[in-house]
Amino acid sequence: MYIRRSLSADQAGIRQNISAENGKLKKIRMKIHSSFFNHSYFIIIILGLVSSCTVVKKYQPYKPFVFENEIHINGKMNSGEKKELENKLETQIEDSVKPVFKSVLFVRHVLNRPAVFDSNYIKRSVQNMNNLLHNNGYYRSDVQAEWNKVDTVIRNDKPDQYRLKVNYNINTGSLFRIDSISYHFTDTTLQRLVNENKDKSLLKKSEAFSNQQIDEELNRLIEVFRNNGFYRINREMLKAQLDTVNVSLIDASADPFEQIQLQVEAQKKYQNPTIDIAILEIPLKDSSITQLYKVGNVVILPDEPAELMTGMRRDVERTEYGNYSIYSRYNLFKPSFLVKRIALKPGELFRASNFNKTLLNFNRIEAWQNVTINARPRDSIEPAVDFFIRMVPAKKYFFSADFEGSSILSAQNQLYNAGNKGLALNFQLKNRNVARQALQLENVLRTGIEFTDFSKILSTEMGLSNRLIFPRLLTPFKLKNQEDFLNARTYVNLDGSYIDRYKYYKINTLNAYLGYEFQKRANINWQIRFPNIEFTRIYDIDLGFEQLIRDYPLLSYSYNNGLIMGINGTYTRRFNTSNPRIFNYLRLYGEESGLLIGALFKKQTQDGKPLGQLYRFIKLSADFRHYVTHAKSMWAYRVFAGYGLGFKTENRQGDISLPFFRQFFAGGPNSMRGWQLRKLGPGSSIFYDTLRVRTITTDPPGVVEKKFDDRYADIQLEGNVEYRFDIFPVYGYWLRGALFTDIGNVWVRRSSSPEFKYAVFDLGRLYKDIAVAGGAGLRLDFKFFLLRFDLGWRLKDPLYASDEYIKPQNDGWFITSNMRRPAFQFGIGYPF
CATH class of the missing domain: 3.10.20 (Ubiquitin-like (UB roll))
Structure with missing residues (x-):
């Protein structure tokens, strides 16, 4: 059975907290103590004062050194252009007159061994700045530097320290x-x-x-x-x-x-x-x-050992294939496969684009660890260029074992599991040259376990993924100008997994698809899966949870066996701006299941028919990111929007939503970081916060009461802002910091149940439903991967704006209990 604890109307003006000890609702008035803000401002002031502490070490007594440079620009430009020009001009200052401060534990800045001031370096800096301005169209620029004023820093213990401040006054003049x-x-x-x-x-x-x-x-x-x-x-x-x-x-x-x-x-x-x-x-x-050259002889050496790359050897087998000569030592690759990847055609006019395309076609295949093309021009009556393609093969088999520790183990776990800590061990075996055509066969075994406090296991996972990769597009029809598709690949996938969500349910999944990946331009990437077939079986459902999903239509549709048959695609694009410090990223995703098949075979979607468990839905999402980089910091912005629409079938009626393994969720290290994974929303509903699943046990006899609060929805809106900055290097690696804020939530699209009244998306309640998190984090950058530790606070909790009879102060802003309990998030890599 299940227990649904609701709120009565006589609780107006009272905030509720659910006691973890006895599950009863306690009437607690949430109020922020004014001392919290007073202490916060006090801490900020102290940190500001301490962080301004600057120490100079190992200077030469009574000799001036440059302590600070300031650039003043006078010209017609907006603040953004002026800041960008100022950053460029700062790079032109000579190192000998540019002080380098190192930060120690955020609050101490150290200048070590400053060079004695030399005006010649100032003059060089002025010339450098003028050259940069001329190169950028400011031909009438004038740069003046003032370095005559030397300030003596008199301290009790440092009376011999002379600091010099240099002012660079820039008059840009008119821009040509x-x-x-x-x-x-x-x-x-x-x-x-x-x-x-x-x-x-x-x-x-x-x-x-x-x-x-x-x-x-x-x-x-x-x-x-x-x-x-x-x-x-x-x-x-x-x-x-x-x-x-x-x-x-x-x-x-x-x-x-x-x-x-x-x-x-x-x-x-x-x-x-x-x-x-x-x-x-x-x-x-x-x-x-100015002579025109044609492509001459093309010689292919596909399996040269690295130590023999300097020249030809006798112990090779020569094969003529078309107009190409192949010298093979071990006969590892089919001649037809090699020739298809060459864009240089003997007898045709030489084109540098074909040279680059040939090199790219081979270099992007893992079957070779090194590919080079040597060119030998022949100046004769008909000038031509001979090409020698030399390739060093990689090892055919590759094996790896990866260990992961995170609150998110994998993309698959994000859909099913409910914990906030986990460990995973993955094994991969790869064959880089199947059928002598550089086809790749990847076999990955995934194992994972998720738990709460290192004692209570929440779920386990085991999955096997098998993927065959073709280095070209496989289509039933011939593609026109297939060579224009860059980095084209075809995937044949067969995946299976088993997940045990302890004391709730078990899940088996089987997924098969044919996938395509290609680029029409270097900054645009397409990924398409067609057809995509996926079957999900949920079984061994706990009695209490089974009763729960029967009584709530929205849950009963989500948590059941399902079949997906359709297509999905991803479009990603990187936008480079005229400013090299700024770039944008866009990712669009679309998926459909059962729309065409369900319409054509409507009667087959009835219960007991072959397509009786078919899901019919559309899922769309957009992810836009904007990055502004500086020398030692970066601003990162992200906006995400997702929408899912489910359709009725002969076997699925009532409140229709996306299947839960396709729904959106919020919280965790990559989303709303003030909440744990899948613990936010939907909307401002308190449904999951007051829900208990009760199971009667026989061995031992008794009643077990559990809280179920995995939260999925059909709509998601989210925005993130993160300021990233360098702190200091640690043994050659960088420790970096971040300040962030996350804004957003998830909602259901429609529900006839009054329990989900405030879970449905309503534009008029958007402000009440929006959640806001803020926090800070540390990142340890090992170059090849990055460990991320974040502390997130719930600044605005929509739970406290959930009921019309409850009148919480400030719609859930700065709830005392939330401010005292930040959420710890651990992840690998940046969140966006």
Whole structure:
């Protein structure tokens, strides 16, 4: 049986807490003591004062040293542009006059062995800054440095310490913008290629000028030429000519009245200066640079030992396959497989893109540990380039064992398990060259256990995953321009798992799918599973839990056997901005099950029919991330939204939701960190907080009462902000810190049960339902992986805004009991 403890109307104005000892509701008035805020401000002030403590060690007495540099910028730009320029200018200060402070335990800053001040380094820094400003279009910049004022720090024990503050005063002047772009090549073929690709130019009229743009445009032109047969062409034959002078102003024959008009226009142009850019060809003595080259002989050496890579050996077998020569030592790979991965075609015009594509096609396959392509040009009547593809094979078999400790063991465990601590041991066996075609066969055995206080076991897991990977797209029809799909792979998967959720239920799952992964552009990745078939069997259900899911329709739909047949796909894209310190990331996910099959075979979805356990649903989610990096810190932002819609079938009626292993949940080290995994929501409902499952036992006889609060939902909204910063290195590794806040919750889409009244998403109650967490954490960065420790506080708990008869203060903000009990989270890697 189950017990549902509800709240009565006469409890208005009273906050409830559930006692863990006797399960009874206690009337406790939640109030934040004013001393909490007073102490907080006191602590903040103390930390601020202590953190300003700076110590200088091993300085030369009575000799000045640079203690601080300040940059003052005077120019027309917004605060963001000014801050970005200031960061760039700071990098131009010479190391000898740039003090480096080390932080010790957050509160102490140490400057060790400062160099004696030398004005020559200041002058070099000024020149460096001017060069940077010129390179970024500020041709009228002026940089002045003041270093004459030396402050003497008189202390009781350090009267001989002289600190120098250097001020760099920057007058940027007006920013030059591009007025015109022209290209002039004496070679007619080069000029034609430039004209055909002019629309792809990186130089745009009216945009701010920078030397970096010039370099990138010259590199683009070289790439265009090398992709059209010009094998020997290089940057030495191209130059950019810049002109900032209005030639008409120095024309002595000009009409006096026209000269006056030109002077007026020149004054306007002085205030908004422009620059003309001409890309020119430099005449060279070597005429072979502008010759067209074709692909000559292509020789493949697919299994060369590393020690023999310097040249050919006699103990190899030569095979001619098409127009290619293959020299194999151990016959490890099929010739047809090797040739299909080569984009360099003998007799065709040389293209650098085909060279790079060939190298990429082989390097991304794990069957080889090293791949190189040597080129030998032949200058003859018909110039050509011979290519030698040399490959060092990797070991065929790979075995590994991984040990994990976290509050989340794996993606699978996030769906089923309910604890907050766990251990896992995983074994992997990989064959890197199946069927002599570099197919990969991966077999992974997962074992895990989850518990609460290192004594009470909550769940165990065992799973076996088998995956065969093809280094190309396998489709029933021929794809047009399949070579344009970068990093293309096909997966054939068969997974199975067993999970025992002690004293509640057991779960068996079987999943088979055909997966595709590819890129159309370097920053865009696609992952598609079609078809995706998954069967979940839930059994050995506890009597009390069985009664519970029968009485609540929403739970009865979620916790039962189910079949998924459909398709899912993931689209990820990285957005690079013009500012290298800022980048964005977008991930879109979509899944459907049973929509087409369920509509075509509607009668087969009845109870007892082959598709009687078919789930019909749509699940969508979007994850957007924004990162702003600085020299020693980073701001990370994340916004997540998820929505699921379940459909009725002949066998599934009433309140329909997503199956629980596809629903959303919040809490844990990667979500709302003030709550443990799956312990937040849904909405502001108190359903799970007052629910008990009671089971009558016979051996020994008695009644066992348990709390069940695994919380899943169909809708999720979440936002996260995290400030990450360096603290200090520890034996070559970095200890980093973080301050964070998480905002969000999960909701059910619809429910006819009054128990879930405040669990349903309602825009009018969004503020009451939103949860807010905040906290701080430490990260130990081992370069290859990162250990993360976070403490999260429940700043706003929607539980205390759940009932219309309860009038909690501040809608659940800063509840005293919550502030006293932060949630500890441990994870591997960053949360986002």
